Amino acid sequence: MKKAFLVIMVVLFASAMVFATGAAEAQQEARPDVVNIRIWYSIGGASGQFFEQQVNTFLASHPEIKAELTYTGSYADSNTKIAAARLAGDAPDLIIVSASQIYPGEDGNYEMEELVKDKDFDFGDLQPGIVEYAKYNGRLTSLPFSISTQVFYYNKDLAKKAGLDLEKNPPKTWDQFVEVCQKIQAANPGVWGFDTSDGVWLFKSMLKQNGNQVVEAKGEDITPIFDNAAGVKVGEFWKSLVDKGIMPAQQHDNAEKKFLAGTLAFVAATSNRIAKWPGSTEFEIGAIEMPYFVEPAVFLGGSTATILTQDKWKSDACWQILKYVLATDNQAEYSLVSGYLPIRKSVLQKADVKAYINDSELYRVATDQLSYAWAYTHFGAMGSMDTFFWYALDDIESGKMTPEAALKNASKQLIAEL
Numbered sequence: 001m002k003k004a005f006l007v008i009m010v011v012l013f014a015s016a017m018v019f020a021t022g023a024a025e026a027q028q029e030a031r032p033d034v035v036n037i038r039i040w041y042s043i044g045g046a047s048g049q050f051f052e053q054q055v056n057t058f059l060a061s062h063p064e065i066k067a068e069l070t071y072t073g074s075y076a077d078s079n080t081k082i083a084a085a086r087l088a089g090d091a092p093d094l095i096i097v098s099a100s101q102i103y104p105g106e107d108g109n110y111e112m113e114e115l116v117k118d119k120d121f122d123f124g125d126l127q128p129g130i131v132e133y134a135k136y137n138g139r140l141t142s143l144p145f146s147i148s149t150q151v152f153y154y155n156k157d158l159a160k161k162a163g164l165d166l167e168k169n170p171p172k173t174w175d176q177f178v179e180v181c182q183k184i185q186a187a188n189p190g191v192w193g194f195d196t197s198d199g200v201w202l203f204k205s206m207l208k209q210n211g212n213q214v215v216e217a218k219g220e221d222i223t224p225i226f227d228n229a230a231g232v233k234v235g236e237f238w239k240s241l242v243d244k245g246i247m248p249a250q251q252h253d254n255a256e257k258k259f260l261a262g263t264l265a266f267v268a269a270t271s272n273r274i275a276k277w278p279g280s281t282e283f284e285i286g287a288i289e290m291p292y293f294v295e296p297a298v299f300l301g302g303s304t305a306t307i308l309t310q311d312k313w314k315s316d317a318c319w320q321i322l323k324y325v326l327a328t329d330n331q332a333e334y335s336l337v338s339g340y341l342p343i344r345k346s347v348l349q350k351a352d353v354k355a356y357i358n359d360s361e362l363y364r365v366a367t368d369q370l371s372y373a374w375a376y377t378h379f380g381a382m383g384s385m386d387t388f389f390w391y392a393l394d395d396i397e398s399g400k401m402t403p404e405a406a407l408k409n410a411s412k413q414l415i416a417e418l
């Protein structure tokens with residue numbers, strides 16, 4: 001009898017615990033009347049203002065969601081702030097910054113792979129190459145947002161003085177590009193032929209053009225290959241630009257200023273400049289597609305959108321906002337205002353976007369490059385790799401190291417970091 005009583009008591013206690021646990025979970029999962037989320041983003045200027053406007057338009061018709069939007073500065077500053085907030089256990093719920101996919105990737109959070117199955121999102125409409133830019137070690141952890149490629153802008157006045165019509169006859173290969181720069185410099189004494197504000201970004205494109213994938217990924221194992229024979233040839237060409245007096249050594253920070261001042265024939269800069277530069281110079285700005293070695297290739301850049309929160313209702317609120325701002329019509333408006341590239345194929349089919357592409361030589365070049373845009377496998381030490389690349393380019397340009405030695409050194413540094 002006593003044994004039976006104890007069995008009954010155990011069963012009743014277990015039932016009570018199950019009921020209590022279920023009640024607690026139900027209470028925890030109950031959606032609050034208003035879900036408050038925090039959004040951090042590194043989209044500056046008019047582009048950032050337009051992004052805020054789009055989010056606020058969404059919130060106006062969704063009183064059940066409130067969002068605190070915070071501009072966090074440059075990509076580097078933003079990632080420093082996010083890393084610190086994560087360490088303090090106070091991370092924002094949604095972030096839009098460069099390489100944001102690293103955060104969930106390192107946490108093993110692949111929730112985005114499930115979210116994009118939402119029938120109202122149309123994941124298949126996203127540009128395939130651009131989607132790769134939002135992955136971590138080959139798996140989807142984020143969504144592309146403010147996406148750009150480098151565009152080769154040029155001073156049409158300087159080109160005309162050299163008797164060149166680059167709209168009809170643009171240089172296709174890097175060797176042809178060198179010849180064009182030399183002709184422009186000969187006709188315009190005191191002018192530099194070419195420079196870029198982001199040499200590492202350009203160098204990655206050049207590597208792919210020469211058959212080098214930057215890194216090799218086998219599962220989660222990353223091996224740098226940018227120092228192989230194909231990579232060394234790119235480094236040697238980079239040095240030749242300095243040796244031939246086409247590109248100044250170690251002065252990249254001033255590249256865009258020199259171009260806008262009229263003392264630089266070509267500059268490689270983000271497509272975002274399409275929305276800022278036209279009409280701001282005393283000369284007409286043109287654009288050509290990036291020259292190449294073996295095959296055309298441009299490395300993607302820009303920011304990705306990542307949901308960091310693990311809270312069910314906050315995550316859902318973040319997803320609703322992302323769906324809204326990434327919808328075709330809203331993406332089209334954002335692209336036209338910001339100069340960033342459409343992440344959806346359907347955006348390119350809209351009448352106003354087609355008209356803009358037809359009327360804007362700069363935007364047409366940028367969108368044409370989407371057909372061969374690419375992204376290498378993203379991994380946790382990407383930022384460190386870029387730093388090592390910068391050191392290598394400095395050493396190459398200054399002559400401190402041969403291109404082969406500089407790239408081998410960068411590879412060793414990255415391997416140690418990995």
